Amino acid sequence: MANRNEFKTGNWSEAIDVRNFVQLNLTPYEGDASFLCGASERTKKVWDACVEALKEERDNGGVRSIDNILVSTITSHKAGYIDQENETVVGLQTDAVLRRSMKPLGGVKVVEKALAENGLEMESHTRDIFNYRKTHNDGVFDVYTDEIRTYRSLGFLTGLPDNYARGRVIGDYRRMALYGTARLIEAKKADLAAISGPMSEETIRLREEVSEQIKALKEITLMGSYYGCDLSRPAETAQEAVQWVYLAYLAAIKEQDGAAMSFGNTSSFLDIYINRDLEAGLITEEYAQELIDQLVIKLRMVRHLRMSSYNEIFAGDPTWVTESIGGTFNDGRTKVTKTSFRFLQTLYNLGPSPEPNMTVLWSNALPEGFKNFCAQVSIDTSSVQYENDDLMRTTRHSDDYGIACCVSFQEIGKHIQFFGARCNLAKALLLALNGGRCENTGKLVVKGIPALSSDTLDYEEVMTNYRKVLKDMARVYNDSMNIIHYMHDKYYYERAQMALVDTNPHINLAYGVAGLSITADSLSAIKYATVKCKRNEEGLSTGFDIDGDYPCYGNDDDRADSIAVEVTNFMNAELKKLPVYKNAEPTLSVLTITSNVMYGKKTGATPDGREKGVAFAPGANPMHGRDKNGAIASLSSVSKINYTSALDGVSNTFSIVPRSLGHNDEERCENLISMMDGYFSKNAHHLNVNVLNREMLKDAMENPEKYPQLTIRVSGYAVNFVKLSREHQLEVLSRSFFEKM
Amino acid sequence: MLRVHSYESMGTHDGPGLRLVVFVQGCRFNCLYCANPDTISTTGGKNTSIEEIVAMAKSQKAFFGKKGGVTISGGEPTLQAAELIKLFKALKAEGINTCLDTNGNNMNEEVRELLEYTDIVLLDVKHMNPEQHKYITGRSNDNTFKFADYLKEKNIKTWLRYVLVPGLSDQEEALIALGEHFKDFNNIERLEILPYHTLGKHKYEVLNKPYKLENVPSNTEEQLERAQNMLKPYFKYVQVN
Numbered sequence: 001m002a003n004r005n006e007f008k009t010g011n012w013s014e015a016i017d018v019r020n021f022v023q024l025n026l027t028p029y030e031g032d033a034s035f036l037c038g039a040s041e042r043t044k045k046v047w048d049a050c051v052e053a054l055k056e057e058r059d060n061g062g063v064r065s066i067d068n069i070l071v072s073t074i075t076s077h078k079a080g081y082i083d084q085e086n087e088t089v090v091g092l093q094t095d096a097v098l099r100r101s102m103k104p105l106g107g108v109k110v111v112e113k114a115l116a117e118n119g120l121e122m123e124s125h126t127r128d129i130f131n132y133r134k135t136h137n138d139g140v141f142d143v144y145t146d147e148i149r150t151y152r153s154l155g156f157l158t159g160l161p162d163n164y165a166r167g168r169v170i171g172d173y174r175r176m177a178l179y180g181t182a183r184l185i186e187a188k189k190a191d192l193a194a195i196s197g198p199m200s201e202e203t204i205r206l207r208e209e210v211s212e213q214i215k216a217l218k219e220i221t222l223m224g225s226y227y228g229c230d231l232s233r234p235a236e237t238a239q240e241a242v243q244w245v246y247l248a249y250l251a252a253i254k255e256q257d258g259a260a261m262s263f264g265n266t267s268s269f270l271d272i273y274i275n276r277d278l279e280a281g282l283i284t285e286e287y288a289q290e291l292i293d294q295l296v297i298k299l300r301m302v303r304h305l306r307m308s309s310y311n312e313i314f315a316g317d318p319t320w321v322t323e324s325i326g327g328t329f330n331d332g333r334t335k336v337t338k339t340s341f342r343f344l345q346t347l348y349n350l351g352p353s354p355e356p357n358m359t360v361l362w363s364n365a366l367p368e369g370f371k372n373f374c375a376q377v378s379i380d381t382s383s384v385q386y387e388n389d390d391l392m393r394t395t396r397h398s399d400d401y402g403i404a405c406c407v408s409f410q411e412i413g414k415h416i417q418f419f420g421a422r423c424n425l426a427k428a429l430l431l432a433l434n435g436g437r438c439e440n441t442g443k444l445v446v447k448g449i450p451a452l453s454s455d456t457l458d459y460e461e462v463m464t465n466y467r468k469v470l471k472d473m474a475r476v477y478n479d480s481m482n483i484i485h486y487m488h489d490k491y492y493y494e495r496a497q498m499a500l501v502d503t504n505p506h507i508n509l510a511y512g513v514a515g516l517s518i519t520a521d522s523l524s525a526i527k528y529a530t531v532k533c534k535r536n537e538e539g540l541s542t543g544f545d546i547d548g549d550y551p552c553y554g555n556d557d558d559r560a561d562s563i564a565v566e567v568t569n570f571m572n573a574e575l576k577k578l579p580v581y582k583n584a585e586p587t588l589s590v591l592t593i594t595s596n597v598m599y600g601k602k603t604g605a606t607p608d609g610r611e612k613g614v615a616f617a618p619g620a621n622p623m624h625g626r627d628k629n630g631a632i633a634s635l636s637s638v639s640k641i642n643y644t645s646a647l648d649g650v651s652n653t654f655s656i657v658p659r660s661l662g663h664n665d666e667e668r669c670e671n672l673i674s675m676m677d678g679y680f681s682k683n684a685h686h687l688n689v690n691v692l693n694r695e696m697l698k699d700a701m702e703n704p705e706k707y708p709q710l711t712i713r714v715s716g717y718a719v720n721f722v723k724l725s726r727e728h729q730l731e732v733l734s735r736s737f738f739e740k741m
Numbered sequence: 742m743l744r745v746h747s748y749e750s751m752g753t754h755d756g757p758g759l760r761l762v763v764f765v766q767g768c769r770f771n772c773l774y775c776a777n778p779d780t781i782s783t784t785g786g787k788n789t790s791i792e793e794i795v796a797m798a799k800s801q802k803a804f805f806g807k808k809g810g811v812t813i814s815g816g817e818p819t820l821q822a823a824e825l826i827k828l829f830k831a832l833k834a835e836g837i838n839t840c841l842d843t844n845g846n847n848m849n850e851e852v853r854e855l856l857e858y859t860d861i862v863l864l865d866v867k868h869m870n871p872e873q874h875k876y877i878t879g880r881s882n883d884n885t886f887k888f889a890d891y892l893k894e895k896n897i898k899t900w901l902r903y904v905l906v907p908g909l910s911d912q913e914e915a916l917i918a919l920g921e922h923f924k925d926f927n928n929i930e931r932l933e934i935l936p937y938h939t940l941g942k943h944k945y946e947v948l949n950k951p952y953k954l955e956n957v958p959s960n961t962e963e964q965l966e967r968a969q970n971m972l973k974p975y976f977k978y979v980q981v982n
Contacts, residue, residue: 556750556800632750632761632804633797662753663980670806674759675751678804738751 006276016187016502018174018269018413019400025272028334032369033341033376039349040290042086047297047350049083051708053098058708062317062723064098066305068115069123072101074219074251074496079226082301088287089243089294090227091250093303100305103257104130105492106165107137114307137163139487148480150445154438155602156428157477158514159313159421159595162484164306165492167258167320168404168510171500172413174269176248177235181221184499188214191503205489206504213499220251220496238283241273242291246298251496253319257304258494259419260320260405263356264412267292267325271339289342289349296346299323299356313421315594315728316719320357324402326370327361327389335361335399336370344377344384352381352711354718359403361389362680375669375676379658382690383711383718388680391643406717407591407649407686408510415506416498418485418584422512422592423477425470425519425567426616427603432465433457433533433541439604442538446472455535457607459527466523467570474574481509482581489582507584510648511575513568514592514599516641517617520553520564521608521626528559531607542612543605552608554622556633561640564620572645589648590620590641592715594724597731615731618715619651624735631656631738632675639684646685651715655690656738688713694737697721701729743794743824744786746779746816750801754982756840756861756900758808761801763794768817770844770878772867773953774906776941780816791824795831802837810838810860819843822851829858842902845888846880853891861898863933864889868910869918877909892928899929902982905960905968906937916968920975931978934968936960 012021039047057064070076072093080092080099094101102122104111108130112122121127140162144152151157161167175184192210195203224231224247231248235241245266253261274291277283299321306317325343327335344358360374378384387407393399398411410417430439436449446469452461525531529548536542551560572588580586592599600615610623617623620638627634631654638652661668672689679687690713700707704722712721712732721729744766749755752762764777766786775781798811811832818825818841829839841855842863856862866885868874874882892899901923905911923929938959945952965981973979 556797629748630750630752632759632801633748634750635804636750636800656751660751660753663982667753670808671753671759674806674809675804677806678759678801681803 007272012178016175016179016184018172018178021178022269022272022400023329026268026335027271027275027337029336029338029341030334030367030369033373035285035338036341036345037286037289039293040286042088043290043293043297043349045086046083046294050097050297050301054708057098063100063118065096066100066115066118066120067094068102068120069126070101071126071129072103072254074216074255075222076254077101087294088239088290089246089298091247091298092301093250093254097301098303100303101254102126102305103165103255105135106257107135107163110137110163110307111305114305117308134491136165136487136491139491140484143483143487145479147476150443151473151476152480154441154443154445155424155599156445156473157421157423157480158599158602160480160484161259161419161421161488164310165256165258166419166485166488167256167260168408168417168419169258169494169497169501170262170264170402170404170410170412171248171252171497173245173248173264173500174266175413175500176231177241177244177273180231180233181217182232183234185214185217188217188499188503209493209498210503212493212495216251216495216499220248223247223251235273238270238273238277238288239291241270242295245270246295248500252494253302255496256492256494259314260322262320262322262402262404263299264402265324265327265400267323267339267343268335268337271337274339275337289345292339292342293346293349296343296350296356300350300353302355311725312598313593313595315714315725316354316723318717318719319355320405320717321355322357322359322403322405324359324361326363326366328363328365328393328399330393330399332365334365334367336367340370341373344373347377347381347383351709352383353709354383354711354720357717358384360384360386361392362386362676363389364677364681371673372669375672376665378672378689379661379665379668379691381711382692382713384689385713385718386676386687386689388683388685390680391683391685395643395647406593406715407589407651409647409649410508411506413501415508416501418481418507418509420481420509420511422514422589422595423473424515424599424603425513425571426515426522426606428469428473429466429519429522429606430541430604431469432462434539436469437540439540442540455533457526457531457533459523462523462526470571471574474571474578477511478575478578478580481511485581507582508587508648509580509584510587510589512589512591512648513571514596515603515616516564516568516590516620517553517623518606518608518610519567520560521623522606523563523567524552524560525550525608527563533607541604544607544609546607546609552622552626554627554634554637555629556636561637565640565642568641569645587647588645589651590646591649591651592616592618593717594618594714594728596715597728618653621652622736627736632678634736635675635679635684636682639679639682643683643685650685651688652684652686653688653690653713653715653735655692655735657693658691660738661691688715694733697729697733701726742788742790743821743828745789746777746786748797752812755812755814755842756810756863758806758810759804760809760812760840761798762812762814764814765816765818765821767820768815769820769846770817770880772878773909774904774937776938777816778941778944778948778950783820791828791831794828795835798832798837799835802835805837808838810840812840812842812863814842817844817846819847819852819855822847822849822855826851826855826858829855833858843888845885848884848888848891856895856897859897861900862892863900863902864892865902865904866919867904869915869922873910873915889923889926893926896928899926900931900933901929901976902933902935904935904937905965906954907957907960907964909957911964911968913971916971920972924975929976931980932972932976933980933982934965934972935982936965
């Protein structure tokens with residue numbers, strides 16, 4: 001057994017400080033991918049069993065089986081296995097693989113609906129509990145005001161986490177391996193003792209939370225014992241380190257069904273243990289790869305029980321097990337290790353997959369060998385997204401962070417995030433043209449918005465109204481967030497994850513906007529062309545006549561791009577003025593997930609010429625077909641959105657056919673690297689990279705059985721293409737694929 | 742002012758690396774297979790200031806990497822050589838690599854000056870046989886050969902390009918003549934074989950022009966490979982584009 005004392009000691013030895021441990025003990029790797037191994041025999045056997053289970057899940061309409069009796073908690077389900085004798089890393093959410101469980105504390109009706117859609121009912125004794133026990137969803141709707149309900153039901157605020165768990169908290173799962181629960185409990189007990197009177201509401205709440213965290217740590221220890229793992233002590237080997245980290249994560253996903261429950265930045269941490277055991281001759285490279293392959297298999301099998309309507313906002317049954325790979329230390333050393341490569345290698349060993357959501361923290365200073373491998377993996381699998389490490393590290397002042405969900409910075413163990421879904425900027429613009437009334441229903445949403453003086457739209461007049469609308473939308477949005485997060489803490493607190501985060505962490509509130517490109521193009525049309533509003537008998541806008549040319553966002557033309565920048569800055573500034581529950585810091589994302597389709601459906605015709613109901617472009621993408629100057633001009637436009645005004649992230653999804661990247665593999669890799677270096681050096685934040693042929697996607701729509709693992713990057717995450725609804729598939733096909741004649 | 746037809750900001754097939762390709766309006770050739778017939782007319786296009794194009798190139802410079810830059814294609818760029826001198830001078834001042842895609846038909850004082858600011862030339866040779874060249878383009882190939890000689894004399898880095906059209910320009914003797922003629926040009930770094938494609942065909946319908954190669958098929962993989970093998974002995978590098 002290797003000795004813990006072989007690690008370089010430092011502050012981590014005395015206090016809970018994983019970053020310090022990583023800094024002192026990491027071995028950066030500057031070489032290429034030639035050392036990597038294929039899947040071991042054991043891994044192949046376990047994965048084959050999963051492939052079989054995944055097929056059953058697909059054939060059964062997307063859900064393999066459901067436990068309708070036990071409410072899932074950290075300790076509810078005893079040990080479950082896929083193929084026990086071949087599993088190097090163990091642990092399932094329930095007793096069987098892909099078997100979903102009930103987590104009703106977000107909202108019991110939601111779980112009942114999901115069960116009913118699958119032909120099941122909640123077992124009666126279990127259902128009976130919720131005749132006495134209130135849930136998050138009940139709490140929120142007890143408090144919601146009429147105006148929040150109006151904004152919500154008409155589609156100005158959508159996807160709010162008021163009937164599902166908010167997610168977005170990343171536990172520092174590394175702490176389990178480095179310290180074990182005994183030491184962690186000791187630290188939390190010391191924290192609790194230090195939280196003393198006077199007993200304000202805030203202090204009382206914090207003491208209760210820390211007490212809950214301590215209980216969760218004890219339950220995690222018990223859960224570990226089901227699998228024969230003594231989690232009370234630190235991990236001693238590479239295998240234990242991987243196992244301990246995974247079990248900590250497993251506890252979180254047994255207790256919570258947050259929309260996005262991300263994994264953090266574990267790869268370089270785990271490399272320290274793997275590297276040590278390799279150097280000591282205790283394990284081989286094949287075994288090192290097996291550990292990561294088998295961890296990744298487990299992360300691919302994470303499931304939550306969802307209602308089918310959830311699919312509208314988050315298509316393809318995603319879980320956002322986001323793992324952040326690479327990056328740089330503040331002192332300039334790379335954080336790339338051999339295990340960074342090993343994580344990406346799983347996409348070859350097991351085939352492409354949307355989960356875990358592989359996110360490379362890109363820096364111009366990344367070693368060339370790693371850049372090359374990333375580019376190759378992107379070209380071969382379209383399963384990787386990239387985020388600007390240089391930008392985040394310097395703006396957010398931390399080199400120990402992960403990505404929560406799709407694009408959101410989170411300092412691991414120090415920050416958490418309150419998820420805030422998004423508001424519809426384009427629909428809000430129509431309020432400005434309709435005297436504050438909803439364009440579809442005529443219902444008055446914002447008071448005090450004057451009718452326009454003419455149907456020929458005047459830019460300044462429209463902007464004056466629009467600013468008033470946005471200000472009001474920010475106010476109502478903020479109210480809804482405060483209610484939701486208060487209730488989530490009260491009824492569905494993330495005990496297991498918060499036990500692995502510092503007591504009283506910094507909180508970012510993640511607001512979001514949808515429809516940015518539609519809004520920018522509409523305002524540009526009003527400013528640079530002549531736009532006439534057509535109205536129905538009720539005086540509501542139904543369409544627009546555009547006379548003349550106008551610049552569109554996405555062509556590296558400042559006239560249009562600056563409007564997108566300005567709207568983002570304005571909305572962010574309005575939100576920042578409003579105080580948030582638990583003193584959270586307001587941040588904003590330009591991200592839609594797949595809700596751009598649903599947002600479009602709810603939005604009438606817009607002054608850019610878009611017709612009623614047509615899908616928006618995703619995230620911060622320019623509208624499909626309007627970026628006429630090619631990919632680089634489009635990327636340049638997106639890079640202009642200020643990260644400091646959108647600290648929760650600016651998502652961009654890029655699709656290109658292989659030929660357009662270059663003649664051969666070598667050129668394609670080289671050009672993709674040039675492109676990403678260029679994009680991120682212009683302070684752009686995020687990029688999904690798809691290298692795909694449109695024909696392949698069309699074929700996959702018709703013959704899904706041929707493409708069970710076809711993965712594409714959507715807005716900030718990846719999905720199995722064949723799991724998308726036809727409507728979402730068609731929307732993906734309509735997007736700008738950069739092709740060349 | 743430059744008459745611009747359109748842009749492709751992610752050019753990966755018109756010169757080295759990632760390039761901003763500016764397609765200019767106007768050409769005196771009238772190639773049977775032209776894929777951009779809408780760029781032939783010398784009227785049309787959008788009058789664009791040199792400053793605007795330089796600003797675009799500067800904004801996109803970060804993407805060019807070590808090899809990329811700006812390519813002027815068309816249309817035939819040398820018809821607007823006087824304006825291009827200003828553009829290329831400004832791009833060189835910004836440290837941006839310049840590439841000129843030309844049929845080599847025009848040579849004059851202005852073109853000679855333009856070449857002083859050109860890092861690399863893509864020289865399109867349509868056919869080696871004068872009659873066949875005239876049949877394809879409507880003009881003789883004399884000027885193109887003189888242009889090539891000038892590039893050799895000035896030792897300007899050149900990629901030779903040859904559109905391979907089944908039955909029209911893929912005759913064995915034509916390919917051998919191409920190799921024999923250029924084999925000693927040390928300034929030529931590579932030969933690019935451009936496979937004939939019909940992707941520009943729909944543009945003829947829009948322009949109400951007859952498409953003259955109605956029954957000509959695209960190249961087969963075998964035809965491309967055969968041409969590549971035939972030309973390999975003559976050039977440092979042969980690329981099917």
